[in-house]
Amino acid sequence: MSRAAATLRAVASPDPSPAAPVVRLEDLLEKVARGDEAAFAEVFTRASGPVHGLVRRVLRDPAQSEEVTQEVMLNVWRSATRFDAAQGSAMAWIMTMAHRRAVDRVRSEQSATDRVRRLGGREVLPAFDEVAETVEIHLEREAVRRCLTSLTDLQRESIDLAYYAGKSYREVSELLDVPLGTVKTRMRDGLIRLRDCLGVTA
């Protein structure tokens, strides 16, 4: 297993002491799919922090973020029956769902109010002491932080604006004043560089 895949598993199991057998998030979801509420409570424990953090990064507003986190976690319960491990990890499934829901929300908001997001001096990741975190999430955060520094400024900014701020690539292109094609390319090669740095395999 790759390091990142191991991390995804580790994030999904906050108590990796050898005495406690590690239950994979995928296996928990399988139980959830059969209506096991206790298994869902465990999925909630493992996944809600990442979901909530990501949703808050995209939406910023605490009340809205809580609402969307709630929707996403409830949807994990409702659609666990449809999770397909052949398509990717459970964590990626949940995080993709969370991101799409948050982005949907931010875009419908934007079309109504055209919120302007401050660009300058934004921290890419929350400060260390901002979050009470598990060891695994701390390690993950450090790996992501380190790998993000291996990107060019344009790659990093493109990915940051799209993923963490919910911007479309057209908006990214305008905000960074670079051609559309360049933004697409930088998103892709930046993610590929991140993927290799983080040791992700499908």
Place this chain on the structure above:
Amino acid sequence: MTDPHALSGAYAVGALNETEQAEFEAHLQSCAPCQIEVRELLETTALLGIAAAQPVPPALRAAVLDEVSRTRQLPPVVVSLQAHARKRGFALRRWSLTAAACLAVFTIGLGAYAGQLQHENSDLRHRGDQVAALQTAADARTITSADGGATATVTVSRSANQMEFLSSGLSMHKGRTYQLWLIGPTGPRSAGIFSTDNGKHAPRLFTGPGDATVLAVTEEPAGGSAQPTTQPIIKVPLPTA
């Protein structure tokens, strides 16, 4: 779309609009290397998400666990990630097309095809060809609509003039049947009837859409009706081009 491959990064960070996303996912269907790349990039962005983790307020946990005990789960039909993501808050689902949905429909179609071939039925072999034609058509689109507890997924290709309909969560009154309607400028015309077993049914494959702009499902007396006699349970807007 110029070079679909180049969009994998923008897709994985969620930077495409819905039309572009649908187009990219249509491309994904026929591009195995892209599927692997996208999967890896989605695992990568998941790590970016995990790195932003923040603790959840305890009241939120209690609220969700409470709601879960009162919330029914979806029937186990494979649908798209978008469908998962947008399940809530969208009465009439907008464009939603994914490789997952298409592959699921295709796989179910092929599964039915394989099973039926044992009977050496040439009609069914023809059906398999139609499914393949639909799924490989460049303009094939999949639209998902949800209303109440029911979800409908429609795959449509105007060039192949083929459609496929799959739903879940439709529960029927005894002695009744479901009927599909293609609604165009000249009104509704029947696209066939079907029944469900525990809310599930085999994919319905039929010719269309022609000039229709909406696919609707109504409940009708057994055997179906010449014209709809009840209000549609679910309506799916069809792509115009």
